Amino acid sequence: MKKSLLALALGGLGIGVTEFTIMGMLPDVARDLNVTIPAAGYLISAYALGVVIGAPFLVIGMDKLSPVKTLIVLMVLFTVFNGFSIIAPDYELLLVSRFVSGLPHGAFFGVGSVVASRLADEGREARAVAIMFSGLTVANLLGVPLGTYIGHHYSWRYTFLLIALIGLVTILALKLWMPEMPPRKNRRSPLKDLEIFKQGNVWFMILLFSVAPGALFAWISYIAPLMTEVSGISEKHLPYIMILAGLGMFAGNLIGGKLSDTFSPAATVMVILGFQIICMILIYYTSFNPWASLGLTFLTGLATFAIVPPLTVLLLHSVKSEAEMLVASLGPACFNIANALGAFLGGLPIAMGYGYTSPEWVGVVMAATGMIIALLFARKNKRQYS
Numbered sequence: 001m002k003k004s005l006l007a008l009a010l011g012g013l014g015i016g017v018t019e020f021t022i023m024g025m026l027p028d029v030a031r032d033l034n035v036t037i038p039a040a041g042y043l044i045s046a047y048a049l050g051v052v053i054g055a056p057f058l059v060i061g062m063d064k065l066s067p068v069k070t071l072i073v074l075m076v077l078f079t080v081f082n083g084f085s086i087i088a089p090d091y092e093l094l095l096v097s098r099f100v101s102g103l104p105h106g107a108f109f110g111v112g113s114v115v116a117s118r119l120a121d122e123g124r125e126a127r128a129v130a131i132m133f134s135g136l137t138v139a140n141l142l143g144v145p146l147g148t149y150i151g152h153h154y155s156w157r158y159t160f161l162l163i164a165l166i167g168l169v170t171i172l173a174l175k176l177w178m179p180e181m182p183p184r185k186n187r188r189s190p191l192k193d194l195e196i197f198k199q200g201n202v203w204f205m206i207l208l209f210s211v212a213p214g215a216l217f218a219w220i221s222y223i224a225p226l227m228t229e230v231s232g233i234s235e236k237h238l239p240y241i242m243i244l245a246g247l248g249m250f251a252g253n254l255i256g257g258k259l260s261d262t263f264s265p266a267a268t269v270m271v272i273l274g275f276q277i278i279c280m281i282l283i284y285y286t287s288f289n290p291w292a293s294l295g296l297t298f299l300t301g302l303a304t305f306a307i308v309p310p311l312t313v314l315l316l317h318s319v320k321s322e323a324e325m326l327v328a329s330l331g332p333a334c335f336n337i338a339n340a341l342g343a344f345l346g347g348l349p350i351a352m353g354y355g356y357t358s359p360e361w362v363g364v365v366m367a368a369t370g371m372i373i374a375l376l377f378a379r380k381n382k383r384q385y386s
Contacts, residue, residue: 003177004119005131008112010173011075012135014166015105017143018082019047019136019339021163022098023221024148024242025156027228027235032156033091037225038347043098044221048340050102055333058107059326060193067115067181067325072174074104074111079167085160106336109133110329113312115181125316126265130257130309137253137305140246145239152238193326201318202330204377209311209334210341212269212370215276215363216304217342219283220245223297226283226356231293241297248301256306265314266378269307273374276303276367284360311335318381342366 022029022043030040058077062070081101088094112132120128143166147159196202227233227241259268279300286292312331319327345366346359 002119003173004179005116005128007170007173007177008071008116008132009135009138010166010170011071011078011108011112012132013139013143014075014078014135014163014170015108016136016139017147017166018078018101018160018163019105020140020144020220020242021147021151021159022047024144024224024238025151025159026222026224028151029094029156033094035091037222038351039091041221041343041347043095044217044343045340046095046098047102047105048217048336048343050099051105051336052333052340054103055106055110055329056326058104059110059329062107063193063325064183066183067111068174068178070111070325071108071115071178072171074108075167075171075174077104078108079164079171082160082163082167086157086164102336106329106332109332110327111325113316113328113331114325115178117316118181119179124261126260126309126313127257129312130253133253133308133312134250136308137246137250140249140301140305141243142246144246145242148242149239152235196319196327199319201377201381202327204373204380205315205318206330206334208269208370208373208377209315209331210337211366211373212273212311212338213304213307213335214338214342214345214366215273215280215370217339218346218359218363218366219280219300219304219342221343221346222350222356222359225350226287227293227297230287230356231290232288233290233293241294244294244297245301248298248303249305252302252304252306253308255302257309259306260310260313264378265310265317266374266381268310269314269374270371270378272303272307272310273367273371276300276307277364277371279303280360280363280367284357287357318377338366 026037026040030037062073084097085094085101088097113129116128116132117125147162151159224238228235279296283296283300315331316328345362349358350356
């Protein structure tokens with residue numbers, strides 16, 4: 001693996017730990033701050049909202065910098081903002097902290113996707129992007145369980161300290177291993193870059209990214225109470241459950257990258273979403289059985305993360321513009337709209353008393369809607385993407 005891609009993966013590791021660890025620590029945070037679990041779930045939505053707002057504005061604001069310098073600045077902001085969560089004294093300030101720590105997330109992955117595709121060998125762009133996103137999957141495989149263990153047995157504040165340390169290591173890796181790249185030539189006014197929104201494919205991508213991944217977040221946002229309250233698994237085993245989910249995500253990310261370089265990205269997205277729907281329905285009907293629940297944790301992790309590489313490649317190839325980094329930033333920004341929607345909508349039936357399996361039907365609806373959008377997109381672009 002190229003060291004430059006490894007530096008991007010380290011950034012993905014830090015981002016993955018801060019985004020997903022909170023889900024395994026929801027009961028601990030809720031208990032410590034004296035709020036309900038659905039209220040603690042809004043910490044997930046606040047982070048996602050920060051990603052959505054930060055991605056386009058930070059990319060446009062740093063347009064004069066080279067891609068490498070942009071990545072370093074974004075990771076500095078990531079490290080500082082996550083540091084706020086270490087000292088947040090109450091729920092309200094932690095909510096604000098989660099929002100600001102999400103600001104650099106989308107911009108980092110947006111710029112990083114373009115950089116990874118430039119560094120890739122010909123015909124292996126999706127796999128290079130998958131290497132960057134492998135940081136997210138390693139986070140779910142190792143970082144999130146470790147952070148969950150620390151948060152459960154010591155303090156969730158120590159988990160955010162770990163996240164800040166990963167940020168510092170990433171800054172050093174980017175500075176030492178990433179080859180310098182010139183800033184974009186013939187820079188235009190930011191208003192000119194915004195002309196990408198006149199393209200129909202952009203709106204298909206916005207809708208697809210904003211809805212389809214919501215199945216992941218409707219499921220994983222409430223995985224802790226699902227496992228403890230429904231499957232009857234002890235809280236002390238939650239870190240191992242997160243490892244199992246992370247192992248599935250790791251495998252899914254690699255499988256999704258290989259499939260996207262081999263088959264049509266649009267067709268790959270639709271097949272993966274169909275598999276997600278099956279997993280969600282099975283969770284709803286079998287989660288009372290701990291062994292079935294554990295098996296589906298792996299399979300659902302695989303299904304929900306296999307979609308990331310094909311979605312990213314589909315975005316990069318479907319929108320024609322010189323503002324490639326702004327285009328790429330739309331993916332993680334809208335992915336976190338799905339994050340916010342999945343966590344928020346998944347919490348509604350719980351709050352209404354339908355139990356901790358009810359978010360799975362939210363996931364089914366979001367995945368099915370994503371399939372419809374992907375099908376319409378493929379028909380619109382039949383010659384290229386069908």
